[in-house]
Amino acid sequence: MEKIKLGISTCLLGENVRFDGGHKLDRYLTDTLGQYVEYIPVCPEVECGFGIPRESFRLVGDPEHPRLITTRTNQDHTERMAAWAKKRTDELEREDLCGFIFKSGSPSSGMERVKIYDYNGVPSKIGIGIFARIFMDHFPLLPVEEEGRLHDPRLRENFIERLFALKRWRDELKEKPSLKALVAFHTRNKLLLLAHSPQHHRQMGKLVAGGKELPLKELYARYQEIFLEALRLKTTNKKHTNVLMHMLGYFKGQLSGDEKQELRELIEQYRLEALPLVVPMTLMSHYVRKYDETYLKDQTYLQPHPAELHLRNHV
Numbered sequence: 001m002e003k004i005k006l007g008i009s010t011c012l013l014g015e016n017v018r019f020d021g022g023h024k025l026d027r028y029l030t031d032t033l034g035q036y037v038e039y040i041p042v043c044p045e046v047e048c049g050f051g052i053p054r055e056s057f058r059l060v061g062d063p064e065h066p067r068l069i070t071t072r073t074n075q076d077h078t079e080r081m082a083a084w085a086k087k088r089t090d091e092l093e094r095e096d097l098c099g100f101i102f103k104s105g106s107p108s109s110g111m112e113r114v115k116i117y118d119y120n121g122v123p124s125k126i127g128i129g130i131f132a133r134i135f136m137d138h139f140p141l142l143p144v145e146e147e148g149r150l151h152d153p154r155l156r157e158n159f160i161e162r163l164f165a166l167k168r169w170r171d172e173l174k175e176k177p178s179l180k181a182l183v184a185f186h187t188r189n190k191l192l193l194l195a196h197s198p199q200h201h202r203q204m205g206k207l208v209a210g211g212k213e214l215p216l217k218e219l220y221a222r223y224q225e226i227f228l229e230a231l232r233l234k235t236t237n238k239k240h241t242n243v244l245m246h247m248l249g250y251f252k253g254q255l256s257g258d259e260k261q262e263l264r265e266l267i268e269q270y271r272l273e274a275l276p277l278v279v280p281m282t283l284m285s286h287y288v289r290k291y292d293e294t295y296l297k298d299q300t301y302l303q304p305h306p307a308e309l310h311l312r313n314h315v
Protein backbone atom coordinates (compact mmCIF):
# COMPACT_ATOMS: atom_id res chain seq x y z
CA MET A 1 0.00 0.00 0.00
CA GLU A 2 1.37 3.41 -0.90
CA LYS A 3 1.49 5.97 1.91
CA ILE A 4 -1.71 7.53 3.17
CA LYS A 5 -2.02 11.25 2.49
CA LEU A 6 -2.91 13.08 5.65
CA GLY A 7 -3.24 16.78 6.31
CA ILE A 8 -1.63 18.02 9.52
CA SER A 9 -1.09 21.25 11.41
CA THR A 10 2.49 22.13 10.49
CA CYS A 11 3.69 22.84 14.04
CA LEU A 12 3.00 19.19 14.99
CA LEU A 13 5.79 18.16 12.63
CA GLY A 14 8.32 20.22 14.61
CA GLU A 15 8.37 23.22 12.27
CA ASN A 16 8.96 26.52 14.05
CA VAL A 17 5.80 28.19 12.80
CA ARG A 18 4.02 29.09 16.03
CA PHE A 19 3.35 32.70 17.01
CA ASP A 20 6.33 32.59 19.41
CA GLY A 21 8.65 30.93 16.88
CA GLY A 22 8.30 27.54 18.54
CA HIS A 23 6.73 24.23 17.51
CA LYS A 24 4.61 21.44 18.99
CA LEU A 25 6.43 18.37 17.70
CA ASP A 26 4.52 15.16 18.32
CA ARG A 27 6.89 12.23 18.06
CA TYR A 28 4.18 9.60 17.73
CA LEU A 29 2.87 11.36 14.65
CA THR A 30 6.27 11.90 13.05
CA ASP A 31 8.17 8.76 14.04
CA THR A 32 5.48 6.08 14.35
CA LEU A 33 2.43 7.01 12.28
CA GLY A 34 4.75 8.90 9.93
CA GLN A 35 6.10 5.61 8.58
CA TYR A 36 2.76 4.97 6.89
CA VAL A 37 1.70 8.49 6.10
CA GLU A 38 2.68 11.28 3.74
CA TYR A 39 1.86 14.46 5.60
CA ILE A 40 0.53 17.53 3.84
CA PRO A 41 1.36 20.31 6.33
CA VAL A 42 -0.94 23.29 6.71
CA CYS A 43 -0.23 26.28 8.95
CA PRO A 44 -3.15 28.66 8.46
CA GLU A 45 -1.54 31.62 10.21
CA VAL A 46 1.77 31.49 8.34
CA GLU A 47 0.28 30.53 4.96
CA CYS A 48 -2.25 33.32 5.34
CA GLY A 49 0.64 35.76 5.51
CA PHE A 50 1.27 36.41 9.20
CA GLY A 51 4.94 36.34 10.12
CA ILE A 52 6.99 34.39 12.64
CA PRO A 53 7.02 35.48 15.40
CA ARG A 54 3.65 37.27 15.34
CA GLU A 55 1.07 38.57 17.70
CA SER A 56 -1.13 35.76 18.98
CA PHE A 57 -4.84 35.46 18.14
CA ARG A 58 -7.95 34.52 20.00
CA LEU A 59 -11.58 33.87 19.11
CA VAL A 60 -14.10 36.40 20.33
CA GLY A 61 -17.88 36.71 20.25
CA ASP A 62 -20.63 34.44 18.90
CA PRO A 63 -19.49 30.79 19.16
CA GLU A 64 -21.11 30.00 15.78
CA HIS A 65 -19.49 32.97 14.04
CA PRO A 66 -16.48 33.98 16.15
CA ARG A 67 -14.06 36.71 15.18
CA LEU A 68 -10.31 36.10 14.95
CA ILE A 69 -8.75 38.93 16.91
CA THR A 70 -5.14 39.73 17.82
CA THR A 71 -4.72 39.57 21.58
CA ARG A 72 -2.75 42.83 22.13
CA THR A 73 -3.71 45.24 19.36
CA ASN A 74 -7.27 43.98 18.87
CA GLN A 75 -7.07 43.67 15.06
CA ASP A 76 -9.84 41.63 13.42
CA HIS A 77 -8.46 39.19 10.81
CA THR A 78 -11.52 36.97 10.43
CA GLU A 79 -12.29 37.76 6.77
CA ARG A 80 -8.68 37.43 5.72
CA MET A 81 -8.33 34.03 7.39
CA ALA A 82 -11.70 32.75 6.15
CA ALA A 83 -10.98 33.76 2.53
CA TRP A 84 -7.58 32.06 2.67
CA ALA A 85 -9.06 28.95 4.34
CA LYS A 86 -11.68 28.53 1.58
CA LYS A 87 -9.01 28.78 -1.11
CA ARG A 88 -6.66 26.37 0.68
CA THR A 89 -9.46 23.88 1.28
CA ASP A 90 -10.27 23.90 -2.43
CA GLU A 91 -6.61 23.19 -3.16
CA LEU A 92 -6.61 20.33 -0.66
CA GLU A 93 -9.46 18.75 -2.62
CA ARG A 94 -6.85 17.77 -5.20
CA GLU A 95 -4.59 16.10 -2.62
CA ASP A 96 -6.94 13.16 -2.05
CA LEU A 97 -6.47 13.40 1.71
CA CYS A 98 -7.62 10.49 3.89
CA GLY A 99 -7.88 12.72 6.98
CA PHE A 100 -6.47 15.61 8.97
CA ILE A 101 -4.75 15.96 12.35
CA PHE A 102 -5.32 19.37 13.92
CA LYS A 103 -3.41 21.15 16.66
CA SER A 104 -5.69 21.37 19.67
CA GLY A 105 -6.71 24.66 21.25
CA SER A 106 -5.66 26.88 18.33
CA PRO A 107 -8.02 29.68 17.21
CA SER A 108 -7.07 28.78 13.64
CA SER A 109 -6.48 25.02 13.74
CA GLY A 110 -8.34 23.60 16.77
CA MET A 111 -11.24 21.29 15.84
CA GLU A 112 -13.16 21.55 19.14
CA ARG A 113 -13.10 23.02 22.64
CA VAL A 114 -11.14 26.11 21.51
CA LYS A 115 -11.49 29.05 23.90
CA ILE A 116 -13.94 31.72 22.78
CA TYR A 117 -13.95 34.96 24.73
CA ASP A 118 -17.17 36.85 25.30
CA TYR A 119 -17.21 40.64 25.15
CA ASN A 120 -16.35 40.79 28.86
CA GLY A 121 -13.20 38.75 28.20
CA VAL A 122 -14.54 35.56 29.81
CA PRO A 123 -13.44 32.38 27.94
CA SER A 124 -15.53 29.26 27.30
CA LYS A 125 -14.05 26.16 25.70
CA ILE A 126 -16.74 25.76 23.04
CA GLY A 127 -15.09 27.04 19.86
CA ILE A 128 -13.70 25.68 16.60
CA GLY A 129 -10.69 27.23 14.87
CA ILE A 130 -11.50 29.28 11.75
CA PHE A 131 -9.59 27.05 9.33
CA ALA A 132 -10.65 23.81 11.06
CA ARG A 133 -14.33 24.75 10.79
CA ILE A 134 -14.11 25.58 7.08
CA PHE A 135 -12.13 22.39 6.42
CA MET A 136 -14.61 20.18 8.31
CA ASP A 137 -17.60 21.82 6.61
CA HIS A 138 -15.97 21.14 3.25
CA PHE A 139 -15.06 17.49 4.04
CA PRO A 140 -17.77 16.41 6.51
CA LEU A 141 -17.06 12.67 6.34
CA LEU A 142 -13.26 12.78 6.32
CA PRO A 143 -11.59 11.40 9.50
CA VAL A 144 -10.28 14.26 11.62
CA GLU A 145 -8.63 14.30 15.02
CA GLU A 146 -6.48 16.43 17.29
CA GLU A 147 -3.03 15.41 18.49
CA GLY A 148 -4.12 15.56 22.15
CA ARG A 149 -7.06 13.20 21.65
CA LEU A 150 -4.80 10.77 19.83
CA HIS A 151 -3.09 10.01 23.14
CA ASP A 152 -6.28 8.16 24.07
CA PRO A 153 -5.71 4.57 22.83
CA ARG A 154 -9.33 4.04 21.76
CA LEU A 155 -9.57 7.30 19.82
CA ARG A 156 -6.18 6.62 18.29
CA GLU A 157 -7.10 3.10 17.19
CA ASN A 158 -10.41 4.27 15.81
CA PHE A 159 -8.93 7.17 13.88
CA ILE A 160 -6.08 5.15 12.37
CA GLU A 161 -8.45 2.33 11.46
CA ARG A 162 -10.59 4.85 9.57
CA LEU A 163 -7.55 6.18 7.72
CA PHE A 164 -6.55 2.74 6.49
CA ALA A 165 -10.15 1.82 5.61
CA LEU A 166 -10.56 5.00 3.59
CA LYS A 167 -7.25 4.41 1.84
CA ARG A 168 -8.37 0.92 0.83
CA TRP A 169 -11.61 2.42 -0.50
CA ARG A 170 -9.71 5.07 -2.46
CA ASP A 171 -7.52 2.33 -3.94
CA GLU A 172 -10.69 0.45 -4.86
CA LEU A 173 -11.93 3.52 -6.71
CA LYS A 174 -8.84 3.42 -8.91
CA GLU A 175 -9.98 0.02 -10.24
CA LYS A 176 -12.60 -0.39 -12.95
CA PRO A 177 -15.98 0.08 -11.23
CA SER A 178 -18.42 -2.82 -11.38
CA LEU A 179 -21.08 -4.34 -9.19
CA LYS A 180 -18.92 -7.45 -8.86
CA ALA A 181 -15.96 -5.36 -7.60
CA LEU A 182 -18.16 -3.51 -5.13
CA VAL A 183 -19.64 -6.76 -3.80
CA ALA A 184 -16.11 -8.14 -3.33
CA PHE A 185 -14.98 -4.97 -1.49
CA HIS A 186 -18.06 -5.05 0.71
CA THR A 187 -17.58 -8.73 1.48
CA ARG A 188 -13.98 -8.14 2.64
CA ASN A 189 -15.12 -5.30 4.91
CA LYS A 190 -18.26 -6.84 6.40
CA LEU A 191 -16.85 -7.64 9.83
CA LEU A 192 -15.06 -4.31 10.09
CA LEU A 193 -18.35 -2.53 9.39
CA LEU A 194 -20.18 -4.76 11.84
CA ALA A 195 -17.69 -3.74 14.56
CA HIS A 196 -18.58 -0.10 13.95
CA SER A 197 -22.29 -0.21 13.25
CA PRO A 198 -24.56 -3.24 12.81
CA GLN A 199 -27.22 -0.87 11.48
CA HIS A 200 -24.98 0.53 8.71
CA HIS A 201 -23.76 -3.00 8.02
CA ARG A 202 -27.36 -4.07 7.30
CA GLN A 203 -28.06 -0.95 5.26
CA MET A 204 -24.97 -1.53 3.10
CA GLY A 205 -25.83 -5.20 2.65
CA LYS A 206 -29.23 -4.18 1.24
CA LEU A 207 -27.70 -1.50 -0.95
CA VAL A 208 -25.20 -3.91 -2.49
CA ALA A 209 -27.77 -6.71 -2.84
CA GLY A 210 -30.03 -4.36 -4.79
CA GLY A 211 -27.10 -2.85 -6.67
CA LYS A 212 -28.49 -3.66 -10.13
CA GLU A 213 -31.33 -1.21 -9.52
CA LEU A 214 -29.02 1.82 -9.43
CA PRO A 215 -26.65 3.38 -11.97
CA LEU A 216 -23.12 2.34 -11.00
CA LYS A 217 -21.96 5.88 -10.28
CA GLU A 218 -24.84 6.50 -7.91
CA LEU A 219 -24.34 3.12 -6.26
CA TYR A 220 -20.66 3.86 -5.57
CA ALA A 221 -21.44 7.34 -4.26
CA ARG A 222 -24.13 6.02 -1.93
CA TYR A 223 -21.89 3.19 -0.77
CA GLN A 224 -19.04 5.59 0.00
CA GLU A 225 -21.31 7.82 2.03
CA ILE A 226 -22.64 4.99 4.22
CA PHE A 227 -19.17 3.42 4.49
CA LEU A 228 -17.69 6.66 5.87
CA GLU A 229 -20.68 7.28 8.13
CA ALA A 230 -20.36 3.76 9.55
CA LEU A 231 -16.66 4.13 10.29
CA ARG A 232 -17.30 7.40 12.08
CA LEU A 233 -19.21 5.46 14.74
CA LYS A 234 -16.76 4.14 17.27
CA THR A 235 -16.18 0.48 18.00
CA THR A 236 -16.86 -0.72 21.55
CA ASN A 237 -16.03 -3.84 23.53
CA LYS A 238 -19.63 -4.94 23.11
CA LYS A 239 -19.56 -4.55 19.33
CA HIS A 240 -16.18 -6.29 19.03
CA THR A 241 -17.49 -9.09 21.25
CA ASN A 242 -20.43 -9.61 18.89
CA VAL A 243 -18.08 -9.82 15.93
CA LEU A 244 -15.77 -12.26 17.70
CA MET A 245 -18.69 -14.51 18.66
CA HIS A 246 -19.91 -14.34 15.08
CA MET A 247 -16.43 -15.43 13.90
CA LEU A 248 -16.38 -18.27 16.39
CA GLY A 249 -19.48 -19.62 14.67
CA TYR A 250 -17.38 -20.36 11.55
CA PHE A 251 -15.39 -22.99 13.46
CA LYS A 252 -18.27 -25.15 14.65
CA GLY A 253 -16.96 -28.22 12.86
CA GLN A 254 -13.23 -27.71 13.34
CA LEU A 255 -12.57 -26.77 16.95
CA SER A 256 -12.82 -29.20 19.83
CA GLY A 257 -15.08 -28.39 22.76
CA ASP A 258 -12.05 -27.31 24.82
CA GLU A 259 -10.72 -25.04 22.09
CA LYS A 260 -14.09 -23.35 21.67
CA GLN A 261 -14.36 -22.93 25.42
CA GLU A 262 -10.89 -21.35 25.62
CA LEU A 263 -11.73 -18.89 22.85
CA ARG A 264 -15.09 -18.08 24.43
CA GLU A 265 -13.37 -17.36 27.76
CA LEU A 266 -10.85 -15.01 26.11
CA ILE A 267 -13.67 -13.18 24.36
CA GLU A 268 -15.56 -12.87 27.64
CA GLN A 269 -12.48 -11.53 29.43
CA TYR A 270 -12.06 -9.02 26.64
CA ARG A 271 -15.72 -8.02 27.00
CA LEU A 272 -15.12 -7.44 30.70
CA GLU A 273 -12.04 -5.33 29.82
CA ALA A 274 -9.71 -7.74 31.62
CA LEU A 275 -7.80 -8.37 28.36
CA PRO A 276 -7.03 -6.23 25.31
CA LEU A 277 -8.56 -7.03 21.93
CA VAL A 278 -5.27 -8.36 20.60
CA VAL A 279 -5.54 -11.48 22.82
CA PRO A 280 -8.74 -13.07 21.47
CA MET A 281 -7.86 -11.74 17.98
CA THR A 282 -4.50 -13.53 18.01
CA LEU A 283 -6.04 -16.90 18.79
CA MET A 284 -8.86 -16.28 16.31
CA SER A 285 -6.36 -15.37 13.58
CA HIS A 286 -4.41 -18.52 14.36
CA TYR A 287 -7.51 -20.64 13.73
CA VAL A 288 -8.36 -18.70 10.58
CA ARG A 289 -4.90 -19.55 9.21
CA LYS A 290 -4.85 -23.11 10.50
CA TYR A 291 -8.22 -24.03 8.98
CA ASP A 292 -7.82 -21.75 5.99
CA GLU A 293 -11.28 -20.31 6.60
CA THR A 294 -11.93 -18.65 3.23
CA TYR A 295 -14.44 -15.98 4.20
CA LEU A 296 -12.66 -14.94 7.40
CA LYS A 297 -9.14 -14.88 6.03
CA ASP A 298 -10.05 -12.14 3.56
CA GLN A 299 -11.64 -9.93 6.20
CA THR A 300 -9.95 -6.56 6.72
CA TYR A 301 -11.14 -6.86 10.31
CA LEU A 302 -8.35 -9.36 11.00
CA GLN A 303 -5.74 -6.70 10.36
CA PRO A 304 -7.27 -3.29 9.70
CA HIS A 305 -3.95 -1.50 10.25
CA PRO A 306 -0.30 -2.62 10.46
CA ALA A 307 0.37 -4.93 13.42
CA GLU A 308 3.58 -2.92 14.10
CA LEU A 309 1.43 -0.06 15.39
CA HIS A 310 0.21 -2.34 18.23
CA LEU A 311 -3.09 -0.47 18.29
CA ARG A 312 -5.14 -3.44 19.45
CA ASN A 313 -2.83 -4.02 22.41
CA HIS A 314 -4.42 -1.06 24.19
CA VAL A 315 -8.12 -1.32 23.40
Ligand code: SF4
Pocket residue numbers: 009010011012017018019042043044045046103106108109
Ligand atom coordinates in the same frame (compact mmCIF):
# COMPACT_ATOMS: atom_id res chain seq x y z
S1 SF4 B 1 -1.67 25.70 15.56
FE1 SF4 B 1 -2.11 25.96 13.39
S2 SF4 B 1 -1.83 28.13 13.02
FE2 SF4 B 1 -0.85 27.69 14.96
S3 SF4 B 1 1.28 27.28 14.44
FE3 SF4 B 1 0.23 25.33 14.47
S4 SF4 B 1 -0.36 25.00 12.35
FE4 SF4 B 1 0.13 27.17 12.54
